[in-house]
Amino acid sequence: MSDQPKSMDEIMALCKRRGFIFQASEIYGGIQGFWDYGPLGAQLKKNLRDAWWDDVVMTGCRGQAGPDGQPIRIVPVDSCIIQNPKVWEASGHLAGFADPMRKCPGCGHFVRADHLWDLLAESSVWFNDLIQVFDPHTGGIDSPRLLQWAKSKGKRLAPNLALVRQPEVTLSWLATRVQGQPGVPPDMKELTRYIATEQLHETGLQEPCPRCGAPLGEPAPFKLMFESYAGLTQDEDNKVYLRPETAQGIFINYKNVLDSTRVKVPFGIAQTGKAFRNEVTPRNFTFRSREFEQMEIEFFCHPDESRKWYEFWRDWRMNWWESLGLAGVNLQLREHDADELAHYAKTGAGTSDIEYRFPFTAPGFGELEGVADRTDFDLRQHMEHSGAKLEYFDQERNERYLPHVIEPSAGLDRGVLAAICEAFTPDPDRPSKVYMKFHPRLSPIKAAVFPLVKKDGMPEVGEKLRAELVRRFGRLGSIDFDEKQSIGKRYARMDEAGCPFCFTIDGDTMQDQTVTVRHRDTLAQDRIALDAVLAYLGEKLGL
């Protein structure tokens, strides 16, 4: 395989041309961060969702045994997009999804308030240059050198920093402070605040923009959850939120499921559905959409067994994506470092991402699915906020506990995008110049039937075969039938749509009851019996 990234422009053009993905509200000029699926895209997405549902829910990991040697039990729910707002209070989203952001008046830069000092230390060019100027032995203040820095490198690196704009004034405030409390030298943060402040009496101490040094504005909440109102009056009492993840709908139904479904820990609850996030920067086609669909499992287990279930799910989910054709150098499993663990993840417990190398992330990778050990964080939060008793009594262990949760959370739209990117295969040697190498399970068109010419009874035989194929496979995807124009043109069309098999009726069919199978990926042609086509396709589709 070539290391050259595929062209995202060409992929997007094909998606529009063949009806996979359209820009939402296109005739009105579009709307940022929203995408619609066309006929082929909608079927492709359904096929991926169905593959997940069948393999996870219906067959419990395709009948595979879990790490305890027992069958895996997963039951589905379908919860509302809008829930009582207290759900998001308990989950942490109301606070966490409204991160205070600070805007820089100098360069328009947005900075997360709680990341400011890390950003300064780690990625601010001017800050890292400036700290070299302090006395290397004592860390003390060397005013002449600061003045020199302000008038030379500072002008270039941090043009809006108070120290650079008004060095004498700024340094005089600093000197006053140092002389005022000689026994308590200012630490790095205080020093930084002083050199960011011009008008101390008017503004108080200020904090600088990591990029240009200008004093940052006050922190303001940055709302990442969509809001609406349930009720006719649009007041605070009626405010509701569109869910930013489907997971919470599972946690809040955990007790209902236990009480109604005779499941025993360990077991899982699965759900697919839309979620909404007001992304700061929707970009990269459908990768970061504001409305997107998730496929989530919350798997409940005994706290002592969370590690082995985490490892099981991490590996099985990776294996699942591979089974759908994403195997190879474009798929990787990445275990998180300790410092990027989410707020709910236990230190030392696992969080990993299954990542795909999209053309727009290459040579890097973009997240397809996250597998996280959420511990008992969510159930505990909901138990505390709601007052409901969510503990589980384990009869076999004779023990009452709050289960730990392993969460494999996949992005359906991202999966579709990965499948499209993976399938997209330029080939200058074939008429279409490109073909979509979908795994047969995902292909929106499962097969096509072509009478080689529109005479001698071939259309009639083809029509009969088409009807049989529709009866048997029509619920999995469409069966195409085309008797117009040259056979090459029809094959070319199916290549772009990603149809894996074309069955062609020719003169020999009328004599010996055989047809040609034309393979999309290899262009090879086999001869099989007409009455073997159903079994043949069934086998190829993994049925």
Add this chain to the structure above:
RNA sequence: GCGGGCGUAGCUCAAUGGUAGAGCGUCAGCCUUCCAAGCUGAAUGUUGCCGGUUCGAGUCCGGUCGCCCGCUCCA
């Protein structure tokens, strides 16, 4: 939110400030016994949207919306 680039037919792109075009695709008919996208013909545009300059704007100017790239963000 900032900086840069772009916006003309379904797609890829033409058109000195002076009547909006081509190729491909789509559709119809013909031809075709397996990749020769063949042959003939047809449909398709308020040039993203709004305003300004001009006798006249796809073209120049301002605004706005959207897309792409970089920064940023990504519980």
